[in-house]
Amino acid sequence: MAPMPPSRPYHHGDLRAALLASAERTLREKGTAALSLRELARDTGVSHAAPGRHFKDKQALLDALALSGFERLNQALASADLPEAALEPRITGLARAYVTFAVDNPELLELMYSRKHEPDIGTELATAAELSLGSFVLLVADAQRRGEIVQGDPEAVTLAAAAGVHGLAALATNGTLRPEAVLAGLDQHIHLLLYGLKPR
Amino acid sequence: MAPMPPSRPYHHGDLRAALLASAERTLREKGTAALSLRELARDTGVSHAAPGRHFKDKQALLDALALSGFERLNQALASADLPEAALEPRITGLARAYVTFAVDNPELLELMYSRKHEPDIGTELATAAELSLGSFVLLVADAQRRGEIVQGDPEAVTLAAAAGVHGLAALATNGTLRPEAVLAGLDQHIHLLLYGLKPR
DNA sequence: ACAGCATTGTTGTCGCCGCCTACATTGGCG
DNA sequence: CGCCAATGTAGGCGGCGACAACAATGCTGT
16 A cells, blocks of 8 residues: 555644644643643644744743733733723723633733743743733823823832732632622722722 | 661651652742652652652642642731731731732742642632631721721622732732832832722 | 551652754755 | 755653552551
8 A cells, every 4th residue: 555645745834823823722721731742743743843843942832822812912902992981981991801811811811921931032021011011001191191090100000000900810810719700890899999998 | 888777767757748848948949840749759868759658649749838838828917917007007017918928939829829729628728718818808897897998898898909919919929020119119009009099 | 565557668660741863855045 | 956944753861740569667456
């Protein structure tokens, strides 16, 4: 019998993208710990060393995943922002977009914020991460200009908002809180953030 | 030549505790990823299978580490709480204790909140985690009784405070923010939390 | 005292992993 | 059209987690 002609050409065409797609699928289904380059290669139908041509090591693949995660998160935040809206609906929308992304991509979010990235891509990742905060920075700047928000160090004000939202996302993601409960209580949460815990 | 008599008796005495101590040291120095049962065994001077007698698998060891982490965190929070103090200094003290623990034990904190625990110890861990929130629950209850804090669903109010503090700790821990900067801005952060972002 | 047993530690092995090197195939450029 | 860089393959190395079979030890009941 003549050997079957290979159904797939020797060169894959876009192995890098295929690997990233498969990796993200595995990440979503079985978690970061279950991600192995060899299994990834098997799933993609290439040899166990092929991924090494596109990612110098496993961490490089994780970095690439994290980067694409930030890109999607930033896109989601940008789409959700309503620069013309009043403060409360605007920040609520941003927060909802952030928490929704977190709940939909818990493992990816953990990866994005895991403090173990290669130094070089680290700068690229840091840029993307700062861009995520960018929506909140803009919001605070606009609101301060309109007098809708307390004056004072914009960085501190932004941090207060971002930390609250990120903390909520983290607690919803790591199983401490039920994601639906967090999303359901989001409006109230933002209200408390804006009006404070002290009675007025 | 007669073989050297073993300097250490065949039975270690308290291998479990020794493993946990060594593991936490490694965790602090080289991170979770660098934790291997075999290296742990070597460092402790036992065979590579000995840890298996005390932890059924690697996850069981991680669970035990996380549990001890919660115990120390809860102790730190309990010590830092000043039930007689006014709201703002009291919550600031708690927040400082929480963030300080986070900054001093970043890898451990990540482990504590990693959503990958064995189901059985999971309940034990969940209990310990709820205990951590307990300090904040108490604080909110007291403050509501004294009228120092907004009325309404105590759970929502507690969550607002806890999410803010946890988010701050997370951002300080994962490299997004400089830990010193977070600790330095903590008083202001708590003030914003209490008085809100809206001008009064 | 001591036999029997559960506990705890050891040795050896299996399969999987990440990473490396040497080699094969391919596509593109001069 | 020939050469070279890019991309994929095959094989191997050391380390890992898990398991099984075996050995040393301490405990307990009589």
